[in-house]
Amino acid sequence: MSEPKSFYVTTPIYYVNDAPHIGHAYTTVAGDVLTRWHRQRGERTWFLTGTDEHGTKVERTARDNGVEPQEWVDRLVETAWKPVLETIDASNDDFIRTTTGRHATGVAAFWEKLRESGEVYESEFEGPYCVGCEEFKLPGDLIDGKGDEKLCPIHGKPVEMLKERNWFFRLESYTDKLLEHYRQHPEAIQPQSARNEVISFIKQGLRDISMSRAVHNVAWGIPLPWDDEQVVYVWFDALLNYITAIGYGAREGTPEHDRFATTWPADVQLVGKDILRFHAVYWPAMLMAAGLPLPKTVFAHGWLLVGGEKMSKSKLTGIAPEQIVDHFGSDAFRYYFLRSIQFGADGSFSWEDLSARYNAELANGLGNLASRATAMVNKYCEGVLPEPGAYANADLALQDDLVAAVELADAAMERIDFAGALAAAKGFVDAVNLYVTEQEPWKLAKDESNAPRLRTVLYTMCEALRAIAILHNPVMPKSMSLLWGRLGAPAHLGPIADATVASAGHWGLLPPGTMVTKGDSLFPRLDEVE
Secondary structure, X not given: OOOOOOEXXXXXXEEOOXXXXXXXXXHHHHHHHHHXXXXXXXXXXXXXXXXXXXXXXXXXHHHHOOOOHHHHHHHHHHXXXXXXXXXXXXXXXXXXXXXXXXXXXXXXXXXXXXXXXXXXEEEEEEEEEEOOOOEEOOHHHOEEOOOOOEEOOOOOOEOEEEEXXXXXXXXXXXXXXXXXXXXXXXXXXXXXXXXXXXXXHHHOOOOOEEOEEEOOOOOOOOEEOOEEEEEEOHHHHHOOHHHHOOOOOOOOOXXXXXXXXXXXXXXXXXXXXXXXXXXXXXXXXXXXXXXOOOOOOEEEEOOEEEOOEEOOOXXXXXXXXXXXXXXXXXXXHHHHHHHHOOEOEOEEOOHXXXXXXXXXXXXXXXXXXXXXXXXXXXXXXXXXXXXXXXXXXHHHHHHHHHHHHHHHHHHHHHOOOHHHHHHHHHHHHHHHHHHHHHHOHHHHOOOHHHHHHHHXXXXXXXXXXXXXXXXXXXXXXXXXXXXXXXXXXXXHHOOHHHOOHHHHOOOOOOOOOOEOOOOOOOOXXXXXXX
């Protein structure tokens, strides 16, 4: 019996000409949280990220730094791009580099197949090219600069006029097929604004596009298998990572080949909105040409803005993830960006907003609740989780709140609405804090006749925290693992990573008699960032 298909999530592969900033980390965290959530739904998952290492920009940057391109990308990947995955606590299953042999083999096999089926042809091209985007631009894409100068609207830099004899992909022939696919599958591009943009672009009419570059202009790339004077144009190399990483082009009978069969198509491909066209027009057309299934959803998120501008190293608005993580921790980093920004829309980052949300929702909200519950069990029950008595209306209402919160959070994650899922979880945290305020266990403890009620309240607080830990674990795995341990859950329920989303809504799973321990605050109050 074959294995069930993995829930397959990808980030874009990131261009390695410079070090990563929080915009890159934002996408990776989103992919990681989505993957962890589906793991906790009991699904097989596969999470891919990686680096895009070919093209003009990398070649020029390497030369400017006095090294060969391979040495340049090796250095950046090992010293910057892979370490940031540890910084943000990503749990990716694979890391693909476009300079690896497995990728080059798959790229060559893909384009050889398309050439044999007549999907590519040789012709001459002349037009504006943005090195920053590694993209040939349409005249309507450009904005005016000084005099007759034309600028890339994304980078604000002059484009270069290039004339080359290249190989072209027959993109135009897929115009109607793409429109029909998106008509039948409205979920294939999200959010709606991204879908509208793509449909509008396709309806304007597609043109065949160069899929190769002349070696005399760009030597740093994967050679075309049938033309040693050409390399694969960087985008038509990079897009293929999503299938080469999971075994496309691998020899039949190998584990890599088998993985492709149980992993593709991707369930969710996360991209920044500035590269939507490549992923929602060129990429699906390439797959159609190769006779391969299309991704189920391409989701384009917005930009992170600093001071009203898109984050950029060149504009000195690029903030390294470790600048935030070193102060607030990786869990708070992950929580903040998915909680404070509606995924799919642009969002502004500020240190003040991060600090305020950290203190209000994590330190004073969830963290304080965990500290109070564990401290009171230790103070009033010698650290042993008590057996609850008969549940009162307030307890039953909280249990109903939990069921609703789990359903809301799961439905939001299904929509790739991280802010909605976290709002549902926070709503339950707030309900538990209100419950504690109203039940006043510290007052109940003063009268022995209230002991049965006190035990019920303390059990309710800890059982609620068990569920809260599960709901937050995909977003904040480090602190939720600590909380899980302090509740004594591992001894009876196993690791928190094995706790399913569905189990969060089942009341009474934390057994009485469990040893509950106190510890340092999960989210200690921090000094203001200078």
